Amino acid sequence: MLSDSDAIKLMTAITEVNGGDFTLPGAKLFAASLDDMSLDEALNGFAEWNKQPHDFGKVRPYDINRVVRAKRSRLVPTDGEINALAETSGVTSAQYFVWRRRIIHGITRRNETRTEALAAATRSALEPAQAQPPARTLTSQPIPGLSHAFREVPHE
Numbered sequence: 001m002l003s004d005s006d007a008i009k010l011m012t013a014i015t016e017v018n019g020g021d022f023t024l025p026g027a028k029l030f031a032a033s034l035d036d037m038s039l040d041e042a043l044n045g046f047a048e049w050n051k052q053p054h055d056f057g058k059v060r061p062y063d064i065n066r067v068v069r070a071k072r073s074r075l076v077p078t079d080g081e082i083n084a085l086a087e088t089s090g091v092t093s094a095q096y097f098v099w100r101r102r103i104i105h106g107i108t109r110r111n112e113t114r115t116e117a118l119a120a121a122t123r124s125a126l127e128p129a130q131a132q133p134p135a136r137t138l139t140s141q142p143i144p145g146l147s148h149a150f151r152e153v154p155h156e
Contacts, residue, residue: 006039007031013043017050018058033061037111041068072108089122099125 002010004024011027022030034042045064048071054063077085082100091099099121106117 001036002031002034002039002042004028004031006042009039010042010046014046014059017046020058030061035065035068036109037068041071041111044068045071069108072111075114076104076107077114085118089118089125091122091125095125 004027007027007030008024011022011030015022031042037045042064045067046059048067049059049063082103085103086096086099089099102121102124103114103117106112106120107114110117112120
């Protein structure tokens with residue numbers, strides 16, 4: 001999420017292009033409506049949106065989110081690239097799907113570079129599995145002193 005100062009910088013840039021005024025609460029709300037992105041990504045998303053034809057004259061957070069998501073999805077490696085990386089990284093077939101999901105999530109949601117996402121996915125895939133706590137089982141045991149509360153009352 002953008003800081004307050006970044007939100008003001010973004011709204012200043014938007015109002016410079018579109019005209020109009022903004023308030024601090026409006027800038028905060030606009031920034032809070034954006035996906036997790038940096039100020040540079042938001043400004044680049046706004047610039048890209050301005051290059052595209054659009055019917056509505058003012059940019060909305062959705063518009064910037066859409067542009068940034070599309071750019072991030074273009075950065076995701078293809079399946080062939082991911083398969084080649086898996087072979088060189090030593091990821092087993094059992095670890096592959098979690099590893100692949102971590103790479104894609106790192107690029108599209110965490111704003112990581114390919115190298116960062118690959119390193120984080122490989123670290124998490126090759127770490128020994130953490131011991132899971134034993135599953136809880138529910139058993140029905142009588143509570144001492146409460147058996148009289150559940151006796152049937154005879155109907156008169």
